[in-house]
Amino acid sequence: MSLHSEIAKRRTFAIISHPDAGKTTMTEKLLLWGQAIQRAGEVKSRKTDKHATSDWMSMEQERGISITTSVMQFPYADNMVNLLDTPGHADFSEDTYRTLTAVDSALMVIDGAKGVEERTIKLMEVCRMRDTPIISFVNKLDREIRDPLSLLDEIENVLKIQCVPMTWPIGTGQHFVGVYNISEDKTYFYQKGHGTEIVEIESRDGYDYPDVRERIGEIAFREFEESLELAKMAHEDWDVDEFLTGKQTPVLFGTALGNFGINMVLDVLTQYAPAPKDHDTVERTVKADEEKFSGFVFKIQANMDPKHRDRIAFMRVCSGKYEKGMKMKHVRLGKEVRISDALTFLAGDREALEEAYSGDIIGLHNHGTIQIGDSFTEGETLNFTGIPHFAPELFRRVVLKDPLKSKQLQKGLQQLSEEGATQVFMPQINNDLILGAVGVLQFEVVAHRLLEEYKVQCTFEPVSIATVRWVHCDDKVAFEKFKKKAHDQLSVDGGGYLTYLAPSRVNLKLMQERYPEITFSATREH
Ligand code: G4P
Numbered sequence: 001m002s003l004h005s006e007i008a009k010r011r012t013f014a015i016i017s018h019p020d021a022g023k024t025t026m027t028e029k030l031l032l033w034g035q036a037i038q039r040a041g042e043v044k045s046r047k048t049d050k051h052a053t054s055d056w057m058s059m060e061q062e063r064g065i066s067i068t069t070s071v072m073q074f075p076y077a078d079n080m081v082n083l084l085d086t087p088g089h090a091d092f093s094e095d096t097y098r099t100l101t102a103v104d105s106a107l108m109v110i111d112g113a114k115g116v117e118e119r120t121i122k123l124m125e126v127c128r129m130r131d132t133p134i135i136s137f138v139n140k141l142d143r144e145i146r147d148p149l150s151l152l153d154e155i156e157n158v159l160k161i162q163c164v165p166m167t168w169p170i171g172t173g174q175h176f177v178g179v180y181n182i183s184e185d186k187t188y189f190y191q192k193g194h195g196t197e198i199v200e201i202e203s204r205d206g207y208d209y210p211d212v213r214e215r216i217g218e219i220a221f222r223e224f225e226e227s228l229e230l231a232k233m234a235h236e237d238w239d240v241d242e243f244l245t246g247k248q249t250p251v252l253f254g255t256a257l258g259n260f261g262i263n264m265v266l267d268v269l270t271q272y273a274p275a276p277k278d279h280d281t282v283e284r285t286v287k288a289d290e291e292k293f294s295g296f297v298f299k300i301q302a303n304m305d306p307k308h309r310d311r312i313a314f315m316r317v318c319s320g321k322y323e324k325g326m327k328m329k330h331v332r333l334g335k336e337v338r339i340s341d342a343l344t345f346l347a348g349d350r351e352a353l354e355e356a357y358s359g360d361i362i363g364l365h366n367h368g369t370i371q372i373g374d375s376f377t378e379g380e381t382l383n384f385t386g387i388p389h390f391a392p393e394l395f396r397r398v399v400l401k402d403p404l405k406s407k408q409l410q411k412g413l414q415q416l417s418e419e420g421a422t423q424v425f426m427p428q429i430n431n432d433l434i435l436g437a438v439g440v441l442q443f444e445v446v447a448h449r450l451l452e453e454y455k456v457q458c459t460f461e462p463v464s465i466a467t468v469r470w471v472h473c474d475d476k477v478a479f480e481k482f483k484k485k486a487h488d489q490l491s492v493d494g495g496g497y498l499t500y501l502a503p504s505r506v507n508l509k510l511m512q513e514r515y516p517e518i519t520f521s522a523t524r525e526h
Contacts, residue, residue, distance in 0.1 A: 003321060003357070007289050008275045010359030012082040012316075013135075014099055016124065017109040018117035019089050022139040025256040026109050027072070027083065032198060033262050034074030034081060070301065070314065071345040071361040079270040082345075082360055086123070092439035093421045095299045097390045098372070100126045102298040102316040102361065105133040105273040107265060108249070109256070112138045112145030112172070116158045124159050129523075130386065131246035134161065135268055141190075142255040144173040149227055152235070152251060162248045164238045165231045167264060169253040170207060170224055171216040179253050179261060180207045182232065187212070188264075195259045240272055276359030279318045281375070281382040286319050288358045293320035293328065294377045295362070296384035297370055300419040302449065311419065312343065313366040315376060318384065322356040331375040331383060341365060372420035373525075388523035389493075391468050392423055392436030395501075396443055396460035405456050409433065412454035413446070417494040422446055425468065425491040425499060434463060434491065434501070465501045467508060469520035472498075478517045486511065497524060 017023045031037045072083045084103055086096045100106065106127050108120060127134060138151060145151070152163040167179035170187065178189040187209075189202040213221045242248035250268055254261015276288040279296075286294055299314040325340045343363035344356050356362050364370060373387040400409050413424040413433060422442045425434040437443060443460055450456045470493075471486075473479035483490065486500060493499050500520065502508035512520050 003291065004289050007358045009079045010082065010276050010357060011079055011269055011273050012103050012276060012359045013105045013107055013269065013273060014084040014086045014103045015107045015109055016086065016120060018119040021109045021111040022256040023088060023109055029256050029259050029262045030083060031072060031074060033266055034076050036072065036074035073345050076266050077270050084361065091441050093442050094390050094438050095421055097126045098298050098387065098420065101387050104277050108134050108136045110136065110138050112140045112151065113143060115146060115151055115154045121158065128246065133243050133246055133273055134249045135265060136249045136251040137265055138251065138253045139256050141169050141172050141176050141253055142258045149230055162236050163251050164235055164248050166250045166268065167252050168228050168231055170212060171220060175216045175220065177212055177215050190258060190260045195257055243272060244274055280385050282385060283382050286382060288319055290319040292378045293322055294318045294382055296387055297372055297374045298387055300366060300372060311366045313364045313370040315362050315364060317356055317358050317360050317362060319358050322362055324354045328376045329379050331377060331381055333369065339364060371418045385525060388525050389423060390438060391522045393438050393467060394440055395434055395436050395463050395465040397463040398433040398435055399459045399461055401457040408454050408456045409458060412450045412456055414494050416446055416449060424494040425501065427491040429488045436468060464503050466504045467502050469500045469508065469522060470497055470524045471500045472519045473517055475517055482515050482518050
């Protein structure tokens with residue numbers, strides 16, 4: 001198969017959802033439909049993050065599983081699908097955000113009883129930065145859910161995206177009959193009890209059948225007809241271009257637990273979601289189907305084996321083809337490296353794959369030389385853009401147990417922050433070291449790894465910082481004036497960039513109003 005057609009058939013996406021909406025269950029069923037697993041139930045074991053935040057040790061033991069499930073590749077129809085895991089629950093971190101910079105589309109899973117929840121809002125904000133196309137799935141139809149029209153309203157109002165219902169649910173909970181596919185004018189019937197296996201889904205033209213009326217009752221049937229009419233009237237017509245620019249989202253209904261509606265998601269994904277997109281670099285735009293290989297690192301994960309210090313760097317291939325044993329240029333270091341042991345991730349097939357294409361993710365063994373945002377090419381100097389650091393939302397002051405080890409502490413914090421899951425800030429006003437993260441578990445991970453890998457024992461103290469912004473201004477005089485005024489709140493981050501540590505959101509807003517010429521940025525590019 002030609003390079004071009006290999007790339008064209010790839011679909012690289014991630015699931016965005018609030019904890020408990022059904023991401024894990026959905027992932028498992030997607031793998032089932034992709035025939036990457038034979039029966040559902042095999043993925044469940046990795047869900048360690050559900051048990052308390054303090055369980056880092058056992059989490060680490062489970063890393064073996066979660067490393068291999070960070071990326072799941074499986075074929076579907078004529079396509080090759082890459083599903084990237086976005087760490088959730090307690091291990092929610094900057095990686096979760098940054099993973100979204102490595103996908104071409106996202107699947108938003110919403111709990112039908114709960115609607116749009118806080119984590120989904122945050123993740124959508126990140127998708128919005130790149131106008132990532134979003135497919136929506138309303139889950140848990142086997143339970144009583146909220147009125148579907150009001151759910152769509154909420155998605156439109158809160159997430160500022162136009163909904164286009166592709167299917168419409170007939171009944172919910174005990175009376176969930178199935179979904180009516182609007183454009184096909186066809187009903188697909190839900191059969192209980194096949195949550196773990198693939199069965200043929202019964203379908204019939206239209207929806208008006210005596211047995212359907214009987215199952216949900218005449219009143220509910222009339223309500224269904226009314227809401228279907230409203231759903232069709234109240235929403236825009238499907239427009240692929242609007243979807244591809246992130247303005248419209250197709251909405252599907254189903255139940256991940258009941259294994260219903262999953263193939264419809266995969267059908268929409270393979271039919272409409274984009275093939276690998278082009279990527280910007282400082283130097284030029286890299287086309288996904290260029291012959292020559294290139295890629296960037298978006299995530300570094302600690303290895304499960306404490307005896308080996310190496311970590312896995314996850315690289316999104318942006319052009320060309322990776323072949324085992326190929327030479328690559330590590331652009332930041334200006335060094336040639338031969339990569340013979342990259343990991344590729346074909347779920348269900350553990351053999352190391354020999355090749356990977358634009359859109360795929362490969363894992364590189366990293367012995368401390370690779371950082372988030374690093375570019376690799378076949379020789380050209382290219383620096384990919386759009387792989388940001390995100391402003392942390394949680395802050396702690398690091399307290400060292402043994403004052404003689406402050407050098408090691410600083411080095412450890414610096415190196416761990418280069419992996420990108422946490423960030424370190426050094427206030428100008430004192431010698432404090434402030435650690436910032438977007439997920440609370442990261443503090444424990446850092447304390448544990450400082451002890452294991454740097455032999456430094458530390459604890460954390462609360463500190464009154466609400467958020468951080470990278471500050472910048474082209475007008476030198478204005479910048480100096482600001483720096484003087486804001487001195488006590490300024491710090492330098494691990495990359496040497498000036499940041500404003502805001503004690504409260506209100507304070508930040510005031511400062512932004514008072515100093516309009518200063519740029520307060522919530523992200524920093526590598
Ligand atoms: P997450 O990864 O987004 O956090 O969600 P996960 O898939 O773990 O699902 C959270 C809970 O919701 C699980 O129940 C799961 O079984 C349930 N769930 C997922 N999809 C559906 C669905 O379509 N219908 C119904 N009724 N439930 C669904 P749990 O009791 O918290 O966990 P478990 O004991 O079942 O593992």
